[in-house]
Amino acid sequence: MTEITQADKDAAEEHFDVWYPDTAWGYDALVDTLARHRLAERAKIVAWLRDAGSVSLSYGLLGRDLSAILEGVADAIEAGEHETFTRSSDT
Numbered sequence: 001m002t003e004i005t006q007a008d009k010d011a012a013e014e015h016f017d018v019w020y021p022d023t024a025w026g027y028d029a030l031v032d033t034l035a036r037h038r039l040a041e042r043a044k045i046v047a048w049l050r051d052a053g054s055v056s057l058s059y060g061l062l063g064r065d066l067s068a069i070l071e072g073v074a075d076a077i078e079a080g081e082h083e084t085f086t087r088s089s090d091t
Helices: 006-019 026-078
Strands: none
Touching: 006 026
8 A cells, every 4th residue: 555645635636637537547546646656756766865875985984974974864765754844934
């Protein structure tokens, strides 16, 4: 089962009537598709960060620091911590 967020539902609501008004597969299938796409993109970003971190090891001390930072960012994204982030301008 795919984890569906309110953002997935909002995106489906915004686009369903415009792009998919006569489809037989319906709104729920679109929500699920958007959620799976979001999770796949997150996985690609995490993999890219982890790969960039391993490449940085060749840069000595700076590379170790950069690798640790990128690994931490990848862990945070993978855990979904970015989904609860709010900018000060949003409050």
